[in-house]
Amino acid sequence: MRKSHSVSAPPLSLPPLTALRAFEAAIRHGRMTRAAEELGVTHGAISRQVRLLEENFGAQLIARTRSGLVPTEAGAALAERLGRGFREIEAGVAALRDDAGGVLDVSCLGTFTLRWLIPRLGRFTATHSGLEVRLSQSDAPCDFSRGRYDVAIRVTDHELPAGTHVTPLFTERFGPVLSPALAERLALRSPADLARAPRLWARTRPNAWADWCARSGCTALEGGAPYEHFYFMLEAASAGLGVALAPEPHVADDLAASRLIAPFDFLPSGLSYVALRREDAPKKARAFCYWIGKEAAG
Template sequence: MARRALPSLNALRAFEAFARHGRMTLAADELCVTHGAISRQIRQLEEQLGVPLTEGPRSRLRMTEAGLKLAQGLSPAFDQIEAAVPRPPQVGPRPLVVSCLPTFAMKWLIPRLPRFQAAHPDIPVRVMESNGPFDYQADGVDLAIRMRTLGQTYPQDSLETPFMEHFHGPVMSPELAASIEPTLANICALPRLHTRTFMESWSDWARKMPGDLPEPVSQQEFDHYFYLIEAAAAGLGVAVGPWAFVQRDLASGRLTAPLGFVSGEAAVVALTPIEGSAPAALRFRDWLVEEGRSSPLPPTSPEAACDSSAER
């Protein structure tokens, strides 16, 4: 059997964690190492591969196109490894299993989770990342967080509780935004980025804009929202990003949203079984409603406001 020509697995793991989180400090926290260790592992990986995987200033580091391609292959590979690893029998209370959209888990839920744990230290929470269908019994799911779109249906045994309105708008790197006058026409003329998990994002956003959405000059697709966000931060083009997913990157200066945000046709919902919901799941659902209510609203789009005024 031929020997596999793989670079350091530790370096690959460090890079994959950075790719998901978009920040070395968060990757370091996940892997229980220092920020410097993550930086050295990624630098070692770049030397082994002979290509740059990251670029930009250290305070706003982003992935190159080669880095994005590698990250999209690594995440599912590590997911398969994790699923195949045998686990010891459960000791202590069974965790509350929350099935959640991967990017929503990373960008919104997990940063807020310490508040739930502080209020309910007796309820351990396990976040299971998933975009697809699920079965409460077969998958051991207590509560699911999904983006509900028009016409979308969920299992008939689910009770749906909306807890956050969906706002979205075009986001891009500050460098790309500085290269154009930030008008609707100019932004729509930039390379357009999509995620396969929500291909309607551009058409959904365009419904609130005056005029028709022009055909893209070029476009590129990514498997998940977190890769889409990283591609936008890397300057590959402009993406329509949900406010909940990009708020932290806007605050840090990795992204900018020149046109602001508009309300979308979707909503973020919590799904629980109609019958037999665990009390912990209901407490978590009520906590999500409170967190959604207290979350700050995004800056609005002047184009959408003008269009609404014209209609009236």
């Protein structure tokens, strides 16, 4: 009786994984420098890996222009498939690591991170000791297909991506805040008295004062000192340099500690803060969204 012999599949003939990873990151970012930052290597290393890949395929994959990297037709097709493949690999690894802790990447608005999230984060890590929460700053629209994060905290000033689970945090309210010492010197009695005060505003919300005046019925207030970031503006307000318009969550702890006061309370801005995750997110992301939702509810 003739013995049957199993036929093994031929080994896969793939280019080096490091070259594929470098190429995918370069196309995704549109810049080799940004790909190098993500992968923790030099710009030259990314360039060499891309050249190696092009030599391996015998085809040009990237055209270099003044505005950045532009994939050729073959390069775009390869990058799309690689992106899907790497995301599948990351999802598989995340699923295996989920029960053992690992890293939770949270993308968050900068000032919200500094003034609300970080002061409360210890309460989450205390009950999830095997989990490292890694924070990154961004106010760009959430895109889980490109962003390397598990949870995104955003303001609803843009359309939220489909297939995303939304955890409501706050309906944003905003209003003028200032130091108690400055408030005493100004003897504020009505919003109209703010015309006597130095007004502070952040470049990220240049129309904040006009919006608040329209909602409060106050005469339009213009001018004032601009700041590049909300955090700088709020520190200036705490130091008595003027009156700032601030979202209530950004100053909640300052109000509780009497570093700032809100003489005319807060008004709805029409925006909301939300925590976003994929519908099929790992347990660590679901746990974080559940926690932050409860924390925001007080």
